[in-house]
Amino acid sequence: MGRAPCCDKANVKKGPWSPEEDAKLKTxxxxxxxxxxxxxLPQKIGRLKRCGKSCRLRWLNYLRPNIKHGGFSEEEDSIICNLYISIGSRWSVIAAQLPGRTDNDIKNYWNTRLKKKLLGKRKQSHFNRLSVAGQDPKDATGVEDNPYSQALSNSALERLQLHMQLQSLQHPFAFYNNPALWPKLHPLQEKLIQNLQNELPSPLMQHTPPSSDPMGQEQKSGFYEPPTASITLQQEYPKTNNPKGDEFEKSLNVLPSSDSSMAYNSENMVGAPIMSKPDGVDQSNIAQQAVSTFQAELDDFLNNKMVGFLPQEEQMTEIDGSKDSLAWWSNDFDTKSASSHSWDSTSVIQSEGMFQDYVLGYNLQ
DNA sequence: AATATTTTCAACCGCAAGCTT
DNA sequence: GAAGCTTGCGGTTGAAAATAT
Incomplete structure (x- = not known):
């Protein structure tokens, strides 16, 4: 038996809302x-031939008071970026941290601008190879029809890459020499990356793990599972959609293992609405947990202030062919980030080095 | 100036979970 | 407990606007 439609689709209007419809709904x-x-609601209003869902969306995303459109600040960029890396595409959670912003707006902004700025354009061939590295299922997993390859969502890959970029910025080369900094990977993803390593003879990717294993943990595929248990938000707050992807992402812990006990700087979160899922999980807490993890990272980085790391102009890879496109990352670094401990990762993640293409076979051409 | 291509973003869709009956 | 209804969410679409050729 199919689901009953939420409204009589034959008698509802679709498409853009007219000013008259807006006025009726708002009034x-x-x-x-x-x-x-x-x-x-539409019946109550009368002569408003719109689906109730459409009314709700219109009100929440456009007509509701105190909605901001466009003009995202660098601070907002930073929050979106860090939360996306931490918790993925939980737009409602992210929106809860940005008063006046809607999840739809943030989602659009991320998909059309922020992601491009941060990731640049992927080298499609490498990306494709990574995504289908287990194309011969037995080659990758020994199992027919490898479900994990299919479930390796772009979101997970992006988050992994963004995390590695952040780590590579904080510890430009140490990341590859210190397995404790590596994100915990699913065994199948380790296999995928191992395959990639074989294809890309980059010295940075050919790291040989130390022969001694002080923590007594087995080295698999050159990747080391840090003993420190870091937070895996996906396990605490499972996504409702995409069950296959969830299963994979649960195992893909891209959060750093840094000390998350550092005090959360809520200075910029004042007034953020508290949103709760129907299941009672406080999304604001989830976001704050994620933010505090990154806050700890960023504070740590600020304390170290990239000592000894001199960005190499000639190595800088430009995004969209223009250095101007990096302006949003690099604004005021010298004056702000070096002296501030405020929650402003924009001033932190602004090294040209982070765009260098030695992570997972991407480049920014 | 005309056309093609790309970007943006409002709106739609389907799913899952909670709520009500 | 089952079935139906409502809400909230995230992914996707497509028209309009912007930009490139």
Whole structure:
């Protein structure tokens, strides 16, 4: 038995809202509220031939008071970026940290601008090879129809890459020499990366793990599982969609293992609305947990201030062919980041070095 | 100036979970 | 406990606008 439609689709209008429709909806909600039932709202308003879901979306994303559109600040960029790396595409959680922003707006902004700025354009061939590295299923996993290859979502890859870029910035070369900094990977992803390593004879990717294993942990595929248990948000707050991807992402812990007990600087989070999922999980806490982890990283980095790391101009890879496109990352670094401990990763993640293409076979051409 | 291509973003869709009956 | 309904979410689409050729 199919699901009953939420509205009579033959009698509802679709597409962009007219000013008249906006006025009807806004006036009614401001006067009477939603009545706790969006589906019934269009009938209550009368002569508004819109689906209840459409009304809800229109109100939440556009008509509701105090909505901001466009003009994202660098601070907001930083928050979005760090939260995305930490928790993935939980846009509602991210939006909860940005008063006046809607999840839809943030999602669009990320997909159309932020992601491009941060990741640049992937070298498609490498990306494809990575994504399908187990194309011969038995070669990669020994199992027919490797489900993990299929489930290796772009989101997980992006987050992994972003995390590695952040780590490579903080510890430009130590990242590759210190397995404790490596994100915990699923065994199948280790295999994928191992395959990539074989294809890319980069010295940086050909790291040989130390022969001694002080923590008594087995080295597999050159990757080391740090003993420190770091937070895996996906396990605490499983995504509802994409169950296959969830299963994989649960095992793909891209969070750093740095000390997350460092105090959370809530200075810039004042006024952030508290959103809770119906299941009672406090999304704000989740976001704050993730933010505090990155706060610890960033504070640590600020304390060290990239001592001994001189960005090499000639190695800088430009995004979109223009150094100007890096301006949002590099603004005011010298004056701000070196003296500030505020929650502003923009001033931290602004080294040209982070765009260098030695991570996972991407380049920024 | 005309056309093609790319980018942006509002809106739609389907799914999952919670709630109500 | 089952079935139906509502809400919230994230992915995707497609028209409009912007930019390139």
């Amino acid at each position: 009614y909600i401001e006067q009477y509220g939603t009545g706790g039932n969006w589906i019934a």
